[in-house]
Amino acid sequence: MAKSSKLWAQIKQAPVGGLTILFLFIVVALFAKFIAPHSPIDQDITHALSPPFFLEGGTWNYLLGTDELGRDILSRIIFGARISLVVGFIAVAISGSIGVWFGLISGYFGGKVDSVIMRLVDIQLSMPYILIALALIGALGPSLRNIIIVIGITSWVTYARVARGDVLGIKENEFVDLAKIAGCSTYRILVRHIFPGVVNSQIVLGTLMFGRVIIFEAALSFLGLGVQPPTPSWGTMLADGRQYLTYAWWLATFPGFAIMLVVLGTNLVGDWLRDMLDPKQRAAVRGKR
């Protein structure tokens, strides 16, 4: 009774803005075909660099204007959401499932296993990850699949560190000893007793990392080694728009704004989830990429 009313009190504090942003983002990405007013790749040179509707020369046909090839920016942003959603979702799933296991094993067994995994984490944290990612993508070729894989394997450390910290705490609990005394196998202890205790913080982390990954993917595209044209991606749009910054500012501004909104949404929702599911975990994880 006390717990349910507490839960309700926390649900009432839900960040409506953040949830709305994320909801819209997912809907837009899933139904881009039906929502977008234009094709994202059809070029119309006659309307190239047309400004957004509220500026002089803008038309309602191209709400947010067009780019240098006359493609509708709004439609490109709508289709770009797909890339962000797919990359964010899969990369988080990959890195989360790698990281959580490393963290579980490292924390539970301790000793030499722990030292080895923690050194791996240190190594990963010490390297400028963006260069590693760039070099890897350069080597493997810039396909969507490779981008997801590279982001996935370069961001497992955060999950591992958080999971390890959780496990170290959970391990101190006497129910773990009681499980051993009852004759539970190590696998059962890990899966039934330890894992449920790390799930909440991993969900929180995954939400926050979702935003980070979107930024990361766009950064790769921005540097030219992300999703290749003509597929619309927010990072590529930013990079392309950069050249026209002085006289067609809308090219770079709107896709960046979209990234910021989505990331803001994940941050808001992530913070709320953390307060609700995992009050112990502080902003600690935020800084660690």
Next chain:
Amino acid sequence: MKGESILKVNNLKKYFSMGKEGIFSGKARMVKAVDGVDFSLYKGQTFGLVGESGCGKSTTGRCILKLYGITNGEILFQGKNIHSFEGKERMQYRREVQAVFQDPYGSLNPRMRIGEFIEEPMLVHGTFNSRDRKKRVAKLLGVVGLSSDHASRYPHEFSGGQRQRICIARALSLNPKLVILDEPVSALDVSIRAQILNLLMDLQEEFGLTYLFISHDLSVVEHISDFVAVMYLAKIVEMAPCDMIFKNPLHPYTNALLSAILVPDPELAQDAIILEGDAADPRGLEKGCRFRDRCFNATDECMEKEPELIEVEPNHKVACLRVAQKK
């Protein structure tokens, strides 16, 4: 009085390594948590193991529970060395020895329903089918004074005393022979403590359980135990049947402990023996009696010679040179 021995601890030693002394020297720093302890548990009886924090009483319990490997000595369960158990025998041991710990909050997995929690040992050991297990959970809940519809609830809905009852129910689920009770009432409020102690004693009678009762609280130990051992810095300093040790304590440490108990009665004027200083660092003790620095009776000999635990009167063992000389 004694009856059948169920578990025997012979010269048990447990040292913990505290890291290496230097990166390049192989010598490890050792903390001797338990340093040569002998005792036996007899069927249907309660053996009280009492001492202050860090004396090694809990470590002893954990060695018996096979949560730690041991450094030296042996633990015999019904005549067999428990550290030689493999496979089937190991599971058999896990079935027959259970435990209840101090912290009622840490003992329950917050994400497991009470029913699952009590059922888990039976599930792991493959006893009964699913339906019978559920029935048994309901029955066990009744035995410890809870209602069977508590099974579907989560731990956060229960108070400390109720949680401890749940732990007891789980411990009983496999019909164990021996239950290690490690400070089972220390974290509970005074008014709840008595409930749990009564429950433990009732269950012992009903199921013929053997208890190893580990506690720092002498009045609780006196209440529940048949036989008591007092530990100080990794060793037993005095061991005797309960009445004997409380009526006629021989070791100066036992005396000091007893006099430090605050009797809830303002009219009983007490003159506590105030011991100087803190418990010594076990690392500094190479020779001599481990209690010598705090002892009000220590002589030069105590600095040099380590006393053995010897029987000074029938069933009453003490590790003190001065007491041994007097007798």
Next chain:
Amino acid sequence: MSANEKILEVRNLKTYFFTNVGVVKAVDGGTFHLKKGQALGIVGESGSGKSVTSLSILRLVPKPAGRIVEGEILYRGEDLVKKSQKEMREYRGNRLFMISQDPMTSLNPVFTIGNQIGEAIRKRQKLNGNDLKEKIIEMLKLVHIRASETRVHAYPHQFSGGMKQRAMISMALACQPEILIADEPTTALDVTIQAQILKLMMEVREQYQTSIILITHDLGVIARFCDYVLVMYAGKIVERADVKTLFKGNRHPYTRGLINSLPHLGKKQRRLETIKGQPPDLLNLTGGCPFEPRCDYSVERCSVEYPPVESAGKGHLLSCWRWREI
């Protein structure tokens, strides 16, 4: 200054915690006083409000959830409830001091013991350099810390639990407060160390005529140390009496149950008497007596109306509808 002077009077103190789940009435109408040189015990189980009472006196109730909603805390006639936090600083450390529950966490781990005691000394005397250091060493000697000359420079983690509690007491001595509140000062310590600390506190009390409020769940400590005792249950003071009356002539069913449920050394009984049921849920209290569900004497009236404070003898007050029959 007479020996019977009331230096602290608490009147109808109500300290509530406003959580997002509901209001917890941690202290609900506490009235008591403390005389010069007296050792007042407050006994109760977890959640009874005994610690919140002491924090209220110091005006250190955890914000923002906790608040003193009503009542007066008169220290020599001055109402502390009305003081600002800045004004309270003149009382804390000078007139009032508290030793808290856990010596392990109540000292700051990153400063030396000497530094932390020095802060307390400098509150009263503006000492510096060597004078200050000597004063600190003197303080450590007062609480029987050996080798105090070197221990001044030690950090808390190098001290054992008992030594930390001694260091806390030496801080109290440096402040020379009129009222020393000790919140479970020995709970985290071993029995032999507990005996040392209690002895030290008795010395302090005798030597400096300090009034002490000792908060504990341990009736043994109360019997040993206190003159007068308050028994708290679910935020209410249910019974108060001098220590002898409390143990021998108590009339409240909770007090009686509490005392009887203790195992008595040397008096081997097969079963202990118990108080039935579970501790109360402070969020769901009705208007009646909070002990009613666990009480063997309860009648219908108990669940509806909280009993008034009545006198059962000199200085013996209690709140129970049926105390005359007990």
Next chain:
Amino acid sequence: MQRYLIKRSFQSLIVILGITVIVFMILHLTGDPTDLLLPPEAGPEERELLRHELGLDKPIYVQYLEYIKNICHGDFGQSFRYQTPAFSVVMGALPATIELTMAAMILSIVVALPIGIISAIRPRSYYDTLGMTFALLGQSIPVYWAGLMLILLFAVTLGWLPSTGRGGIKHLILPAVTLGMFSTAAIARFTRSSMIDVLDADYIRTARIKGLSEHIVVLKHAFKNASIPVLTMTSLQFGRMLSGAVITETIFSWPGVGRIAVQAIYNRDFPVVQTVVLVASVIFVGINFMVDIIYTYLDPRIKYT
């Protein structure tokens, strides 16, 4: 303390070795460098010859050992593009990057600490809400977009500050703000939460019981404790910054190692890429090691273990 520092330097060494392994592996993953060095029409014999010259026909561990040997001698290989030693290419650009990251770091700390501390003292106050809203935004804005928007506003529209190149404080402002934005937000939020944690501690209550003034309680007793996790977090931010510098330098045409590295990746100039990665990693490991030494002053518990 010695034990601790010896242990930490030992760990750092292992980390650096591990990095060399990974860099070496990535280098191998990128394929046969002879493709790049030889004209496409080169025959297989020519190729074999070059492979032999470069030692590529030896077993992989021999190649790795030689690689380590060369690094120890300061030989990081020739830049394919500049035809000069890769190490000197990177070292030439390093001061610019250090200038930028240091400026960004100092800016972050100077701005973030007061925001975090004041927000922690008065949680849910007007100031806290404002500070934390900005921090949340700061953590949500991508570096590259922030950079472009700052250029748009201060360079293009207002014309106050230059948008590209290095030289003087004016040139430094926009890149430093861009690079420091995320860290400022992160450190501010983290400082706030660790201060709130610490302000809850028993020893803070003890300090208040002693009647100490509020600023001594907060700045002496609380902050010294809170600074320990904040320092850890800040040192991790350095790692982030070295990555962030890659983007920032690209946007502002800042002549640092980040920009060189990106160009090198485009040009498949691997000796330069690996030198940048190694140098950056060693710097980061070095910073962490210095932070470890600072710890021993902040936290006496470390000194004695």
